[in-house]
Amino acid sequence: MDSQPKLKILFTKEEIEAAVKRLAAEIKEDYQSKYPLLIGVLKGSFMFMADLIRQLDFPLEVEFIRASSYGRGRESSGKIKVVQSLRSPVKGRDVLVIEDIVDTGLTTGFLLDYLRKKKPASLKLCALTDKPSRRQAPVTIDYLGFTVPNKFLVGYGLDLDEKFRNLPDICFLEEGS
Ligand code: IMP
Ligand code: MG
Numbered sequence: 001m002d003s004q005p006k007l008k009i010l011f012t013k014e015e016i017e018a019a020v021k022r023l024a025a026e027i028k029e030d031y032q033s034k035y036p037l038l039i040g041v042l043k044g045s046f047m048f049m050a051d052l053i054r055q056l057d058f059p060l061e062v063e064f065i066r067a068s069s070y071g072r073g074r075e076s077s078g079k080i081k082v083v084q085s086l087r088s089p090v091k092g093r094d095v096l097v098i099e100d101i102v103d104t105g106l107t108t109g110f111l112l113d114y115l116r117k118k119k120p121a122s123l124k125l126c127a128l129t130d131k132p133s134r135r136q137a138p139v140t141i142d143y144l145g146f147t148v149p150n151k152f153l154v155g156y157g158l159d160l161d162e163k164f165r166n167l168p169d170i171c172f173l174e175e176g177s
Contacts (some may be wrong), residue, residue, distance in 0.1 A: 011156075012169050020052055025055075027052075027096065027143060028057075037090065039064065039065055040063070043159070045064075047157035048100055063086050096125075100128055100158055103135075109138070125139065125140065127144055129148045131148050152172060154171055155170045
């Protein structure tokens with residue numbers, strides 16, 4: 001195992017909790033009578049999804065989808081495919097995609113195109129974090145938690161080589177680590 005990188009907190013669990021509550025209020029306003037299908041993008045969104053839906057006190061369904069894109073470490077391979085697909089039909093549903101982070105936008109853009117082809121009644125995106133400085137493909141984020149700097153983030157579901165997903169705060173790796 002590599003030597004432990006140095007982690008600094010970017011958002012505390014309290015700040016994340018406040019952002020999740022704010023997003024839930026916005027989502028409730030728009031979806032409470034729509035019986036939406038929330039689709040979490042694995043693996044990174046699992047913690048955000050779990051906290052978000054506990055704040056949504058109206059009927060909804062939860063699904064997960066998984067795309068492979070990231071190589072090991074910090075760089076995306078750029079080649080994306082769906083490796084775990086959906087069981088619920090998307091056609092005619094009000095779909096809200098739940099992402100941990102929009103970085104280059106390649107994965108999210110690919111997944112939104114993939115879902116759009118299945119003819120949902122509506123398709124929107126909720127992302128906990130947005131790293132606009134890295135964008136390669138345009139992506140519209142309808143519900144956003146935080147805009148983040150161009151640093152590699154871990155914690156609250158986000159990983160580096162599968163580590164650090166369990167941290168309750170969102171942290172960044174210090175330069176050189
Ligand atoms: P994309 O570059 O927008 O396609 O991002 C694809 C995926 O890479 C995201 O959904 C995350 O799972 C992962 N990713 C991107 N940036 C980070 C980061 O800073 N930390 C951890 N994972 C990241
Ligand atoms: Mg992700």
